[in-house]
Amino acid sequence: MEKENEVRIDKWMWATRIFKTRTIATEACKKGRVSIGNVSVKPSRTIKAGEIIQVRKPPVTYSFKVLALTEKRMGAKLVPEYLENVTPQEQYDILEMNRISGFINRSKGLGRPTKREGRELKKFTEGDFFDDGFDFDFDFDDYEEND
Structure with missing residues (x-):
């Protein structure tokens, strides 16, 4: 030493x-x-x-x-x-609060989505959510002519 x-x-x-x-x-x-x-x-x-x-x-x-x-x-x-x-312990408490609040209060629209948000987005766009029986290629012009 x-x-x-x-x-x-x-x-x-x-x-x-x-x-x-x-x-x-x-x-x-x-x-x-x-x-x-x-x-x-x-x-x-x-x-x-x-x-x-x-x-x-x-x-x-x-x-x-x-x-x-x-x-x-x-x-x-x-x-x-x-x-x-x-x-002092209160300094570590501040650090812990920042770590926790960083996940809870994450500003939407800033940064990349988390893994969880990515899974939810994928489920929303590709999942059974849009499989509700409607045909999105429906032509409204054809519908009006038959009326």
């Missing part, structure tokens, strides 16, 4: 697998999505053990307590030695 006194926040977030690349971690800092003590930080900000970092990935703000410092990317099994997820 490599330990230092101070490490750049973008390097640490990449090393502890919060972000897939250091570039993404740097961009998150520049866009104001990373903060310490409710103050947005620059990617070059150094961190120390014991600090709590908030990372905003809408709609949720995750909180991580720095347990140890590193600049080297690690395997997922080693991450708990370097950070502790201290995200």
